[in-house]
Amino acid sequence: MIKKLDISQEWENVLQEEFQKDYFKKIKKIITDDIEKWIMIYPHPKNFFRAFELCDWDNLKVVIIWQDPYHWPNQAHGLCFSVQRWVQNPPSLRNMFKELKTDLNIENNEHWNLEKWAQQWILMLNATLSVRAWEANSHSNIWWQNFTDEIIKYISDKKSWIIFVLWGNYARSKKKIINLEKHFILEWVHPSPLSASRWFFWCKHFSKINDILEQNNKEKIDWKN
Numbered sequence: 636m637i638k639k640l641d642i643s644q645e646w647e648n649v650l651q652e653e654f655q656k657d658y659f660k661k662i663k664k665i666i667t668d669d670i671e672k673w674i675m676i677y678p679h680p681k682n683f684f685r686a687f688e689l690c691d692w693d694n695l696k697v698v699i700i701w702q703d704p705y706h707w708p709n710q711a712h713g714l715c716f717s718v719q720r721w722v723q724n725p726p727s728l729r730n731m732f733k734e735l736k737t738d739l740n741i742e743n744n745e746h747w748n749l750e751k752w753a754q755q756w757i758l759m760l761n762a763t764l765s766v767r768a769w770e771a772n773s774h775s776n777i778w779w780q781n782f783t784d785e786i787i788k789y790i791s792d793k794k795s796w797i798i799f800v801l802w803g804n805y806a807r808s809k810k811k812i813i814n815l816e817k818h819f820i821l822e823w824v825h826p827s828p829l830s831a832s833r834w835f836f837w838c839k840h841f842s843k844i845n846d847i848l849e850q851n852n853k854e855k856i857d858w859k860n
Contacts, residue, residue, distance in 0.1 A: 685713025
């Protein structure tokens, strides 16, 4: 399930520590059992930790947290909200780009893959790193959250002035494990169709992120995908 990861040493240290814990062995067994039963898992296991491969620890600026991967075929590839290049955009992602257009007048660039964001040191973290095909939240109770909570705590403890983006009640629940005296929190409703038309639009979080980075002498994010 875990291939050799192309990640920075600090990520390697914290991830390997979690990989050795009993709860993670349970995660591996459940996923292995699913695969042996020919249950399709998304994303492909080789991409479970893609967010860490694309976002270097030393340069980490922003953490965006979502609940779990897309459960439809060919969408999930290890980054929250992002889909593979040839895939039609899901509604939440479409709403994010509507807000990006309103906020910074940036148009979508004909695909919905957000790897370019991750490569600018945004950790695009699903709190649950896998899901069964066509079953939303189907792996939300198999200890993945133990793993990602430890990652969030580690970032909170070891880093300073990271911008945590918390959209929706689930992501906002992670505030309790973030040191609010050391980090910036941007929280809002989820960009799903259920809430976006009422509240998500006009949050201006994309420009706010860049304002915070600029005020702290860090390079702003180029949001063009």
